[in-house]
Amino acid sequence: MKVKQIAIFLENKSGRLADISHTLAENAINIRALSLADTADFGILRLVVNDTNKAQQVLKENGFTVGITEVLAVEVPDKPGALDSILQIVRKAGLNVEYMYAFTKKSGQSGMLLFRFDDQDAAVTVFQKAGCRLLSDDEVHAL
Amino acid sequence: MIWNEEYETLPREALEALQLKRLKAQVARVHETVPYYRKKMEDAGVTPGDIRTLADIRLLPFTTKEDLRKNYPFGLFTVPMEKVVRIHASSGTTGKPTVVGYTKRDIEMWAELMTRTLSAAGVHSGDIVHNAYGYGLFTGGLGAHYGAENLGAAVIPISGGNTRRQIQIMQDFGSTVLLATPSYALNIADAMADQGIDPATLRLRVGVFGAEPWSEAMREEIESRLKIKAIDIYGLSEVMGPGVAAECIEEQKGLHIMEDHFLPEIVDPDTFEPLGMGEKGELVFTTLTKEAFPVIRYRTKDISRLIPDVCSCGRTFYRIPKITGRTDDMLIIRGVNVFPSQIEEVIMGVEGVEPHYQIVVEREGSLDKIEVQVEVSEAIFSDEVKTLEKLGKKLQHEIKDLLGISCTIKLVEPKTIQRSEGKAKRVIDNRKLF
Numbered sequence: 001m002k003v004k005q006i007a008i009f010l011e012n013k014s015g016r017l018a019d020i021s022h023t024l025a026e027n028a029i030n031i032r033a034l035s036l037a038d039t040a041d042f043g044i045l046r047l048v049v050n051d052t053n054k055a056q057q058v059l060k061e062n063g064f065t066v067g068i069t070e071v072l073a074v075e076v077p078d079k080p081g082a083l084d085s086i087l088q089i090v091r092k093a094g095l096n097v098e099y100m101y102a103f104t105k106k107s108g109q110s111g112m113l114l115f116r117f118d119d120q121d122a123a124v125t126v127f128q129k130a131g132c133r134l135l136s137d138d139e140v141h142a143l
Numbered sequence: 144m145i146w147n148e149e150y151e152t153l154p155r156e157a158l159e160a161l162q163l164k165r166l167k168a169q170v171a172r173v174h175e176t177v178p179y180y181r182k183k184m185e186d187a188g189v190t191p192g193d194i195r196t197l198a199d200i201r202l203l204p205f206t207t208k209e210d211l212r213k214n215y216p217f218g219l220f221t222v223p224m225e226k227v228v229r230i231h232a233s234s235g236t237t238g239k240p241t242v243v244g245y246t247k248r249d250i251e252m253w254a255e256l257m258t259r260t261l262s263a264a265g266v267h268s269g270d271i272v273h274n275a276y277g278y279g280l281f282t283g284g285l286g287a288h289y290g291a292e293n294l295g296a297a298v299i300p301i302s303g304g305n306t307r308r309q310i311q312i313m314q315d316f317g318s319t320v321l322l323a324t325p326s327y328a329l330n331i332a333d334a335m336a337d338q339g340i341d342p343a344t345l346r347l348r349v350g351v352f353g354a355e356p357w358s359e360a361m362r363e364e365i366e367s368r369l370k371i372k373a374i375d376i377y378g379l380s381e382v383m384g385p386g387v388a389a390e391c392i393e394e395q396k397g398l399h400i401m402e403d404h405f406l407p408e409i410v411d412p413d414t415f416e417p418l419g420m421g422e423k424g425e426l427v428f429t430t431l432t433k434e435a436f437p438v439i440r441y442r443t444k445d446i447s448r449l450i451p452d453v454c455s456c457g458r459t460f461y462r463i464p465k466i467t468g469r470t471d472d473m474l475i476i477r478g479v480n481v482f483p484s485q486i487e488e489v490i491m492g493v494e495g496v497e498p499h500y501q502i503v504v505e506r507e508g509s510l511d512k513i514e515v516q517v518e519v520s521e522a523i524f525s526d527e528v529k530t531l532e533k534l535g536k537k538l539q540h541e542i543k544d545l546l547g548i549s550c551t552i553k554l555v556e557p558k559t560i561q562r563s564e565g566k567a568k569r570v571i572d573n574r575k576l577f
Binding site for chain 2: 005007009010011016037039041042044046063064065066067069098099116
């Protein structure tokens with residue numbers, strides 16, 4: 001029920017993001033979703049890709065600090081109010097979101113919300129009870 | 144093992160008698176042969192005949208790096224060039240290098256003292272000594288080399304640099320002893336980790352490290368990562384080179400000064416008045432036996448103190464604790480004295496933080512700002528901003544607690560801090576103070 005995500009440490013230096021994209025491009029790795037968290041001093045790039053292990057390996061070889069974490073991927077219809085209905089469930093259950101990002105799978109049809117909660121297992125139970133569709137690692141990576 | 148039982152275990156009284164005899168001879172010779180020293184003594188109103196006891200040494204003027212520079216290159220040599228067989232020089236990053244010379248007997252004496260040093264670290268004949276100290280004008284490489292040969296060990300004169308090849312040779316030749324600067328030893332440990340080489344599969348048993356100040360925390364790091372005992376040694380080219388003082392493997396607690404050849408003093412770094420036994424101050428050395436390039440009361444700028452207790456290893460020489468700072472490296476940040484090694488101690492105390500760091504000092508307006516750069520390794524990396532920020536705050540807080548200074552912590556990508564192949568550059572001081 002959990003999806004593997006790659007996180008990469010970035011110093012605030014021009015060109016570093018392009019170094020990552022270039023490494024991924026050279027190794028034919030496809031990005032499914034991404035988000036960049038930025039602070040005054042550093043950034044954390046989070047990526048869901050088609051081949052997590054390979055991406056981790058090639059990025060490490062190029063000198064990046066890479067971590068793998070798990071996130072939850074919730075499928076939602078691509079229409080107004082979809083995000084809200086999910087966040088209302090999250091609020092009611094008292095779940096705490098560490099971070100989230102979203103993207104559209106296919107315009108007008110469906111989207112995907114990627115969540116990191118402080119208690120991931122509790123969140124899985126909440127979403128399942130509420131009848132939300134959680135995408136598996138295979139499903140997301142095969143998109 | 145004690146290499147020279149007779150001298151290294153001399154009872155204090157006999158040792159001091161020997162020191163006095165040698166001091167008198169040394170002062171007389173320097174007075175006679177070097178006009179510069181003679182003039183300084185005359186200016187201070189002292190003659191060699193005034194030295195009647197060891198305590199009389201305080202009548203003599205100090206020698207500083209400035210004196211050495213003024214006499215560049217050979218002005219303080221006491222023998223004609225026909226008697227000189229070796230010349231070394233310091234790096235001279237600030238101004239002219241300081242040049243030192245050795246007679247044949249000086250080289251033999253140096254080899255003897257480095258033999259004692261290695262022997263105290265448990266090195267013996269049959270060992271394969273991987274000497275990664277730089278060969279060249281720097282005294283480290285050749286100084287250690289002669290000692291290891293004299294001991295009967297097999298020396299690999301690999302010098303510094305080309306870390307991959309160093310590791311290959313350690314594996315293929317079965318090096319049992321590593322001689323290097325501590326920062327280079329860590330660099331080697333990193334390279335091994337990168338190549339997936341487990342140091343436990345090597346035959347390395349002990350490392351003999353010197354030429355830069357390093358903390359106890361760094362020792363622990365080196366010992367656990369390379370799976371060896373890490374021994375600290377001390378020396379400086381102006382006095383001789385490596386082999387002036389050395390730890391014993393039995394205690395690893397303080398470095399025994401080769402007192403039959405060097406007379407140590409501790410003076411107040413501001414007033415230059417002699418300090419009492421055990422008090423902390425600037426370490427000063429007078430060479431007692433050197434021929435080509437003796438020094439009288441040379442101010443080392445290293446901060447230390449003397450430990451008079453006889454060590455369990457049996458050596459009677461006074462010890463100095465691990466040197467963790469030089470007055471040269473000392474940063475004065477908003478009036479607070481800070482040694483890089485104190486910051487090192489804090490950084491290494493935090494689980495998972497890499498031992499590579501750099502301190503950048505800037506002046507903004509009239510305020511000094513200090514930034515400590517720390518590399519983000521996988522062990523401390525998190526995909527959550529708050530975890531990394533917490534780490535930065537923790538380091539900041541501990542430095543403030545220990546040193547009383549506020550600094551900013553900058554997390555940087557791995558391998559961005561320059562790796563040492565000799566002496567590590569820990570501080571970048573961008574203040575324009577002069």
